[in-house]
Amino acid sequence: MGRGNRATLCVIVLTVLAVRGHARPRISFDLLANQSLLSERAGSPEPFGSQVEKVHAMLRLRPRVSLGRRFELQTPLGIVLPGNVGADGNVLVFRSHLGFLLSRHLSQRWALGLGPGIEWRNYFSSGGAVELRNGITTKTFYTPSGSQAVVLLVVCASVEWFWRERISFASDLFVENIGNPQRRSFAFALGMGFHI
Amino acid sequence: MKHLLWLLSTPALAWTLIGPSTGGWDTRHLTVFVNPTNCSVSSDFLNARLDAALAALNHVPTADITLTRYPDAVATTPADLSSGLSSDIPLIYCSTNFSAETGTEGDSVPASTMATSDGTMSYALLYLNSESGKEANIANIDSGKFEAMLAHELGHALGLGHSSQSEALMYFSIHYKPAAILTQDDMDGLTYLYPRNEFVYGPMGCANAQRPRGSSLWDLFRLLFTRSRIEWVR
Ligand SMILES: [Zn+2]
Numbered sequence: 001m002g003r004g005n006r007a008t009l010c011v012i013v014l015t016v017l018a019v020r021g022h023a024r025p026r027i028s029f030d031l032l033a034n035q036s037l038l039s040e041r042a043g044s045p046e047p048f049g050s051q052v053e054k055v056h057a058m059l060r061l062r063p064r065v066s067l068g069r070r071f072e073l074q075t076p077l078g079i080v081l082p083g084n085v086g087a088d089g090n091v092l093v094f095r096s097h098l099g100f101l102l103s104r105h106l107s108q109r110w111a112l113g114l115g116p117g118i119e120w121r122n123y124f125s126s127g128g129a130v131e132l133r134n135g136i137t138t139k140t141f142y143t144p145s146g147s148q149a150v151v152l153l154v155v156c157a158s159v160e161w162f163w164r165e166r167i168s169f170a171s172d173l174f175v176e177n178i179g180n181p182q183r184r185s186f187a188f189a190l191g192m193g194f195h196i
Numbered sequence: 197m198k199h200l201l202w203l204l205s206t207p208a209l210a211w212t213l214i215g216p217s218t219g220g221w222d223t224r225h226l227t228v229f230v231n232p233t234n235c236s237v238s239s240d241f242l243n244a245r246l247d248a249a250l251a252a253l254n255h256v257p258t259a260d261i262t263l264t265r266y267p268d269a270v271a272t273t274p275a276d277l278s279s280g281l282s283s284d285i286p287l288i289y290c291s292t293n294f295s296a297e298t299g300t301e302g303d304s305v306p307a308s309t310m311a312t313s314d315g316t317m318s319y320a321l322l323y324l325n326s327e328s329g330k331e332a333n334i335a336n337i338d339s340g341k342f343e344a345m346l347a348h349e350l351g352h353a354l355g356l357g358h359s360s361q362s363e364a365l366m367y368f369s370i371h372y373k374p375a376a377i378l379t380q381d382d383m384d385g386l387t388y389l390y391p392r393n394e395f396v397y398g399p400m401g402c403a404n405a406q407r408p409r410g411s412s413l414w415d416l417f418r419l420l421f422t423r424s425r426i427e428w429v430r
Binding site: 177 | 211212214215217218255257258300304305308358359368369387388391392393394395396
């Protein structure tokens with residue numbers, strides 16, 4: 001395990017140990033609309049902008065551990081549905097993410113959260129051959145067989161507005177590749193949280 | 197689990213690979229070389245268009261391949277690559293005898309790529325149409341389309357096949373492409389070939405590590421095996 005991995009694990013373990021004494025764990029179930037690659041969409045001329053990733057539903061479980069009166073540790077685990085399947089039905093892309101957010105309650109109704117996260121993209125493919133145009137003739141091309149995984153470190157920021165005791169509205173921003181201007185991209189999610 | 201995910205999915209993507217088990221180049225940084233000797237456009241024009249095409253391919257958030265242009269013009273020819281005199285690199289070459297050399301119709305095809313079609317990518321040669329009197333000569337293409345065409349051919353050089361999605365950069369025709377813009381479909385294809393894993397190569401891992409691809413003996417076998425599987429894509 002690298003030095004960075006050990007340090008991250010230590011931070012998580014210490015945080016959990018530190019809050020054990022007065023933890024009031026709760027879980028929220030969030031239903032959100034998620035739009036990825038906002039920068040791509042904004043920077044693309046028509047008709048290509050409309051082809052960049054569409055709005056998808058995101059289902060999310062958000063365990064919350066309170067850290068005193070104002071602060072809260074959240075570990076949201078979300079999956080984006082539906083995934084995308086290739087035109088020939090052979091390739092599936094599936095996205096999920098896990099965050100570690102420190103949230104501060106500004107008032108009875110408002111809370112702001114910030115923290116690191118991990119995003120996974122899993123590509124599943126069963127393989128296959130497709131005959132497609134190639135110049136003025138056609139050629140056989142292939143979809144791969146097997147799976148592939150992408151792991152991205154992201155920065156998550158969230159704003160939450162509590163409407164009722166058990167219902168809130170949440171808005172989240174995810175920044176991928178924050179230190180790499182060439183590949184930096186944003187995803188935005190907006191939706192409702194139901195507290196159990 | 198996989199079948200459950202399939203049920204929760206919608207049809208959208210259409211990217212392909214050029215071979216049944218194309219695995220991408222065995223590197224995370226690839227340098228593209230240009231031999232502008234026979235080009236029907238100026239070297240500066242070609243370099244500027246190529247830089248735009250490389251930038252488009254380099255900004256995929258989920259992919260981990262970075263392409264750069266070798267700053268100086270080279271004199272490497274396709275014959276040098278084919279005979280193994282020069283190392284296997286993506287080379288851009290202008291052909292004044294495009295139709296005969298690539299076996300395509302020079303009035304409709306502006307560029308053609310010869311690349312490894314299977315296993316690890318190790319060979320890529322982009323022919324640009326500089327045949328005089330031909331409609332698809334690169335001198336007749338405007339800047340945006342030129343950039344789209346170069347990015348498309350470089351997509352082949354990286355291992356991508358064509359997409360059936362007409363908006364995709366990897367669609368067979370660049371007729372309606374105003375610039376080198378990748379759609380989600382293109383990005384997913386590149387990501388599959390060159391997945392970004394920031395746990396291994398990012399701030400929490402070894403930043404300069406090579407992409408692992410099995411044992412060196414297997415690599416040698418694969419290289420010998422795949423060298424014979426080189427195909428044309430337009
Ligand atoms: Zn093509």
